[in-house]
Amino acid sequence: MLWNLFVTFFKIGLFTIGGGYAMIPLIEREVVNNKAWITKDEFPDLLAISQSAPGVFAVNISIFIGYKLKRFWGSLICALGTTLPSIIIILLIAMFFRQYQDIEIVENVFKGIRPAVIALILTPTLRLAKQLQLNRFTVWVPLLTALLIYMLGVSPVWIIAFAIVLTVIYYIYKNRKR
Amino acid sequence: MIYLKLFYTFFKIGLFGFGGGYGMLSLIQNEVVEKSEWITVQQFTDIVAISQMTPGPIGINSATYVGYESLINAGAGTAGAVLGSLVASFSVMLPSFIIMLLITTCLMKYKDHQAVKFVLSSLRFVVVGLLLAAVLSLLSVENFGVPGTDTLQFAVSIILFLASFVATWKFKINPIRVIIIAGLFGGVFYTLL
Numbered sequence: 001m002l003w004n005l006f007v008t009f010f011k012i013g014l015f016t017i018g019g020g021y022a023m024i025p026l027i028e029r030e031v032v033n034n035k036a037w038i039t040k041d042e043f044p045d046l047l048a049i050s051q052s053a054p055g056v057f058a059v060n061i062s063i064f065i066g067y068k069l070k071r072f073w074g075s076l077i078c079a080l081g082t083t084l085p086s087i088i089i090i091l092l093i094a095m096f097f098r099q100y101q102d103i104e105i106v107e108n109v110f111k112g113i114r115p116a117v118i119a120l121i122l123t124p125t126l127r128l129a130k131q132l133q134l135n136r137f138t139v140w141v142p143l144l145t146a147l148l149i150y151m152l153g154v155s156p157v158w159i160i161a162f163a164i165v166l167t168v169i170y171y172i173y174k175n176r177k178r
Numbered sequence: 179m180i181y182l183k184l185f186y187t188f189f190k191i192g193l194f195g196f197g198g199g200y201g202m203l204s205l206i207q208n209e210v211v212e213k214s215e216w217i218t219v220q221q222f223t224d225i226v227a228i229s230q231m232t233p234g235p236i237g238i239n240s241a242t243y244v245g246y247e248s249l250i251n252a253g254a255g256t257a258g259a260v261l262g263s264l265v266a267s268f269s270v271m272l273p274s275f276i277i278m279l280l281i282t283t284c285l286m287k288y289k290d291h292q293a294v295k296f297v298l299s300s301l302r303f304v305v306v307g308l309l310l311a312a313v314l315s316l317l318s319v320e321n322f323g324v325p326g327t328d329t330l331q332f333a334v335s336i337i338l339f340l341a342s343f344v345a346t347w348k349f350k351i352n353p354i355r356v357i358i359i360a361g362l363f364g365g366v367f368y369t370l371l
Contacts, residue, residue: 014233015354023235024309025346025353048301051308053281055192055274056237063278068286075279079271086234087267090242091260093228105369112364113357114321115335118313119342120353125309127347132302145307150314159304167300171293 002070002077008035009062009081016058023058025120027065037069044128051156058082180252181265187214188241188269206240216248241266334367 008030016023024047031037038046050060059079066078129142148154187209194205211222225243232239245266249259288294322339323331338360345351 015357016233016235029353044302044305045298047308048298048305049281049285050278051305053274053277055277056235056271058235059238059271060274060278063275064282067279067282072279075275075282079275083234083238083267083271086232086238087242087263089232089234090228090239091246091263093232094243094246094259094263095256105365108368109361109365111323111331111335111368112338112360112362115339116342116356116360118316118321119339120346120356121309121316122313122343123346125306125313128302128309129306132306134303138303141303142307142310145304146310146314149308149311156308156311159307160301163301163304164297167297168293171296 002073005066005069005074006077006081009066009078010085012062013058013082014085022117022121023061024124027061028124031065038065040131044131048160051160180249181262183214184245184248184262184266185269188245188266189272191241192237192270193273206237206244210240210244210248214248216251217244221247237270238267241270330371331368338363 012023012026012030015026028043032040032043046061046064050057050064053060059082062078062082063075066073066075068074070077132138134142145159148159149156191205191209207222210216211219217225225240228239228243242263245263246259249262254262285294322335323329325332342356342360345356346353
């Protein structure tokens, strides 16, 4: 099982180009659809928690899944699996291929990859939105969140913290009334 | 001594780096280029470019690269530089490791409590917004090319973007396969051009 975890996250780490968000479709495919380690319902919770904790998003996700399955050792193995590919590759680049990014064909390959990567993030975003069955009131929550971050540069941390406080207050108020 | 400083600096970056890899970049630049002067601005720009072109989280990529470069710049050999990059990479992960373990332990204990369930289900709406913001900020000229000056690249990028979206949304094609096909296409198309 631990070996299986390591191999899965090594694979995810190896194919994550363009940062942590690009990892979401790969994780969803491997961990939710193929291996069924996390259910479709748990997946958004996992994203919220990993996003609200500091540090590297992709590593946070793997720590969470590892811990859920195999506690401490699971989280350690998953974090190592996710980060080892990039550590090895960057080390090789730093050591041998300093002029690597100037090779024309390499740059051309990435010219093709970059727009595709963004579409790969858009798909799970819309899938998640569909699952939530947004109505004309609730649709404003993701829209306002996106605008605050994108237009005004508000940190996601503040929005998540604010949302938690707000829902807790609402929850207490609702229970009191009952 | 420089190893200790690397540990301290990258631990700090890991601890305060909220908001994912892109949010971490300004913090890294501030600590590593401006305060510590381990690498030059030029080298930092190179790291960002390499991180975008190689697999893996950008925070780990820069830690590995900076750890290596700073030791080389300080006159160390290859073995010392490799050790430097390992120290930096593991220090940037350590805070998240500790914090995530605490959060998940608490969360699993109280997972079925009504209040926790309520908060988590509400947070889902916010998460959709977070992802949307990431998509918006990535729809940039760096990724698509500038319309007007490289109009062809811009047009091809839009087509690749739409095709990749349809492939994953409608036909549920494996994302890894989409990346490989888009890369092959870019390599052949732009090189033959």
